[in-house]
Amino acid sequence: MKFTHTFLASQDVFFIQSSTQDVPSIEDRHRDTGTENYFQGNLLRQRWRDSHHPGSSHPGTHSSDSNNSNMEDEEQEPGRRAFTLHLGQALRTRQLVIDFDGERPIPRLREPLDLFAIPSTPFQGVRWPIEYEVFKEAIHHIEWDPPDPEPFYQPTGHERAPMPIGEEKGNVVYCIDPGTKTSYFTYSRVGGSRGPIKSSTSCAMHQDKSTLAFESRFESGNLQKAVQVGVHDYELTLRTDMYTTKHTQWFYFRVRNMKAGVTYRFTIVNLMKASSLYCLGMRPLLYSERAAWEKGEGWRRTGSNIRYYRNQHHQAEQDNNTTTNTKSLHSLTWTGQFPYDFDTCYLAHCYPYTYSHLQRYLSRLTSNSATGAYCKLRVLCRSLAGNAVHVLTVTSPGGGWMDRSAKRAVVVTARVHPGETNSSWMMQGFLDFLLGESDDARLLRETFVFKVVPMLNPDGVVVGNYRCSLAGRDLNRNYNTLLRDSFPCVWHTRNMVKRLMAERDVVLYCDFHGHSRKNNVFMYGCTNSDDATQRLHERVFPLMMSKNANDKFSFRSCKFRVHQSKEGTGRVVMWRLGIRNSYTMESTFGGSTLGNRKGTHFTTRDLKSLGYYLCDTLLDYCDPDPTKTSHCLAELRAMLRQELRERLGREVDSDGSLSVSISDIESSTSGSNSTESDGLPVHLLNRIDEQRQVKKKHLRSGKERNRLRQERVRNVDPKVLHRNIKNIDPVLPTEDMVKVRIQEKTVAVVREKKKREVPFVVKVSRQTGRSWIPHPTTRIGVIGHVTLWQEEESEKNEYLDAVRAAYLRTQPPVTAVQQRGFSVPVPTSKIRVHTTPIQQQPMPFSPDHRSHAGMRGGLERRNRVGRMNGTILT
Template sequence: MRSQEDNPDTTDSSSEEEEQDLKQCDSCFPSVSVQLNQVARTRQLLIDFDGDRPVFSLREPLDLFTFLSVSRPRWPIECEVVNNFIHHIEWDPPEPEPFYQPTGYERTPMPVGEEKGKVVYCTDHATKSPYFTCSRVGGSRGGINTTTPRHTHPGDSTLDFESRFESGNLQKAVQVGLHDYELTLRTDMYTNKHTQWFYFRVRNMKAGVAYRFTITNLMKGRSLYSLGMKPLLYSERAAEEKGVGWHRIGSNIKYYRNSSQAKPDNNVTVALYSLTWTCQFPYDSDTCYLAHCYPYTYSHLQHYLSRVTSNPAVSSYCKLRVLCRSLAGNNVYVLTITSPVGSCMEGGAKKAVVVTGRVHPGETNGSWMMEGFLDFLLGDSDDAQILRDTFVFKVVPMLNPDGVVVGNYRCSLAGRDLNRNYKTILRDSFPCVWHTRNMVKRLVAERDVVLYCDFHGHSHKNNVFMYGCNHRGNAALQLHERVFPLMMSKNVNDKFSFRSCKFRVQKSKEGTGRIVMWRLGIRNSYTMECTFGGSTLGNRRGTHFTTRDMKSLGYYFCDTLLDYCDPDPTKTAYCLTELEARLRQEVRERLGKELDTDCNISVSDLETSTSGSNSTDSDGPPRPIFI
């Protein structure tokens, strides 16, 4: 069975780079044997002292925390990939960007299609095979096909579209008016569904002209675009000349059911929805990008990890390993962050914290939260030092690099939602979650894991909130499992909504990371959901989140962890008292009577059902049949 190798009868211009990657992966788990009588002449053994007592530890291989080079991502061999490296500056607007306020006069154009319009961009579905077979750096070996019209005269005002770059997603553009375009998104690769994430480039525009874009094949009945969310625009000239990056744009924004239908599964017909908006570009003949959320690519992560781990101070308490290889052969990284042996004030085995992200590739907000979390934890503040002294952190920043690379919204190259497959025994089909679960299983066996959290994005609810688990029949544990989210809401009360948090263990979600880790024995097991939109709370009410806002949630997560694990139990006791009062108040509202002291009603019984991260149930076994 072969899922990561190139075809044997082809050569790869990046073979030397890939060979280095493979050697780096192999070097992450060296076989080390140290004889005690060779202590004086070995370089592998480090000696520290706890008082007069020597403490021995093995020196970590350099490859565990440094990059020799940043490897280029691997794509399925069917994918055409443009050679351009896309770089966006990080920038935040000086004032929060408000939600769109509907006028009531927004149009709802129905799909016209290519029969009556002109196709100006159309990419191959990259599914010459119905399942993933193999990959290579740069994807297809053939030349890049011309998919946009060639402008034959200076007055041609047709837009040039492109999406064949890392994390890009646009399948087709049809011109249905002079400045009016119908857009079709590519479904997740090797599936017929999951259209939400878009990210594409446009050129040959005229400044000040109102262009209309209408995406016609969205599959969700609810969307934050109905609650005022605006799309994002990035102008290369604005970035170069004014230092302005991604910002919200658009008027005449409308999300609505259109007249089309699709059959994504088993010939079951589902309705399709449209998102339409108009916008103006700031410059003539600029290069601009439009996106659903702030992009965060696999290459971005690799450059970030390379930068932070090249710092000698950071390398003393942060070890970077390759946890496994994805189906396409991309590295899945894990960081172990803790103060070195001998630097902590107290003895005994440290407790552990596990944080993961980006299991759903289109939820880029999860990566921005993760970067904020790592910035704080790897920083030189006193609070960061306390956390490193107290805990061993295991961090997997990008669980689904393949999906991120190809611009999927939800699935891996197995054509399945990895966050429904943490219980899998199919290591070769779901390597990323299989290795993560087993890493955590080993960790639980050797030390107390006080918290697990997976960072996600949410497509139809505003604010930030958590989904947790509940111990039925144990009211005390049920309240304790709500303490961390309640503390989080107090630390960031203009962004985090405790009222939106849910704590249920649903049968349809048994394969999620949150529930699987909880069943391994991690009492505090959460999914932290960050909206694609913005806040409805406090002084941020009615405004979009920026990358700075999303990264700040990573900082607040660390701050809340300090509160939760404070040796002084005052804050925890206060939260438990508040949670009990909330429960009694809710019972009075629901049942119209007081809750008796000995009443054994479950907290979770009072909660309505939730779709979690707004996904379908498990799709069953993996789609690909590897060759």
């Protein structure tokens, strides 16, 4: 029996806790949360026993021994208390947790802060892209398995292959907004779009009472359009993965207003894969709410006259608004009947498993106090839309700190591809077994530390995607990414595994998937051809799995070749990190071709049983007795020799060694083209495209810049001069008034000489390298240029005489207001002259010039005004 007492270092407080539950479980559960420090002491342990069992003593001890131990503990307790207080004052941190092994303190670090515990409040609502319309009603399906296995459909060879007619000749009875008003994801909210739900039948030409009513605006639904092309025939168009033009395989929608006993035909016209399990006898799924209510029946296989074929339509695939290639489309057609009139039914590609379903399942786990002792539920990160990506840590709390640190780890993930719902059913079966009360489950929890991520792509699951996240990319091609904000789910998963590997050995990594072109269950692994000592060891675990689930798991379908196109997958990235047993376990959408289950579909019970078999195989693989592993290696060598003999046509050595690699004889059977959704996230590509569309600034030559400057001078200069003259103070010196009036008359003369003077000015501007742009002044605009006065002296005097005479002739009589010093601003001419600036100086007058009689009076009047300013004209 152990008793724990904790203290908060930052507050220097010592707490004592007691509980009636199993003490080791409480101790380890609190230690795993990393929120408190724990200490052990004989005195406290004895006090706990006394408080719960008065008068009892530990077996094999006497009261005197107890008294002695109590006295010793009382002597030691002040020292421990002082150590506790000093530790809290010195460290000032919550990141260090102290365990005591007797008297020896053992420090350890808390778990990372990004793994915060889920509160006891209900799970948060599901977040959708803001432009997506969603019905508020929740959809629940009961879990039920048929009493007998459901057989494959047997083709007759006479199945019809109707070609698409389209809405031109048909009646559109269902059509919704694709939910991608923008070319990339922007933001999200709980419940999707804020506005009211639009009618899905507003585009219908006519709506009969016998027309089926379709709907898919709920979680994981993805029907885009339904066109009635016959009385009971309907063409269906699936929505592609959001923000892409690809990936149409998964379907899930609701049907109402049906008639029982009537044969309806459904044809999906925009499937993109060239082959499908429907060619091998797979049948769609049907769920009736009335049958679930009255009979307790759930999903059933349905349909006849099933055919998967290529139609005459093509679709242009686009990447970042650029058409890359044109892809042929395929159709899936089948006929079926509904069991009841006016029922509510659902049709699906595989058993749905929504994000809300996962939240309900995890809520049941957290509410169970029994599983709470060895299972912790936390949030690994938030998805692009803000939905929580959960991670579970499962391990037994028993043993000391050294025993727990010696445990090896197992990492299991699922649902990186949202349309592969069978992987979630396998994950649920795995967790059901691991958290159960069986002896094997207890042994697994005592031996390993399990890190489980049940849903890696919640955003894609919510919106009904088949393969991509809201970044428009396949997450299982981006485990090596550095873009944490664009691919948070896989980035944090890889980071978690790296931290885990730094603490302990990871014995197994397994990622659950679904496969759309092969039956049975199988694994993809990684072969290390460089290490001869580990030859064939990566095939031992799949071989053991095939022996435990011999009617479902096919070892011959397993592949171990590492292709360059798969370097970004979780399987290869974890293998590169150092996990030797790194696999993806692929479960078919169809069924089994093995043993007594040959030719039958898988049910949810079959899928969950694969999780049980994985746990059982893990115990066999890690058995301390190496007998099973040795037998498997010997069998693998014999199988390899036989396969090489059949393919190469010659005998091999006894050890199976050849000059060829083992993986060279394997072929790839990937379920999807790995290059279709690889690359940068869509929103980054759109930003790059927007930047490319911005018009580049044209770089002009010096000659062109000079020409533009001169044009600006012609357009701007007169306005500047006019503004400056209007702003002249009403009281001006007499000399300034004279300069303004002279400037007005000078412009007219300069205009006459423009043709002769401008070439000379241009020549000067070429020599200096730039032309002059006049600057606005607060007083008088200067129009002089030194080159304009490179004339003979006689021409200059003649010019000045003419200016003076013209000026004096136009002067009005001086008023009393002007004599007191007031002047009216004189507007300047709007004639533009291209000149360069010179220093402002008074206009020179010739002393030899004689004025006529009319001019004399003008000068005398001006001198009377000028005396007030100290300026006299002669």
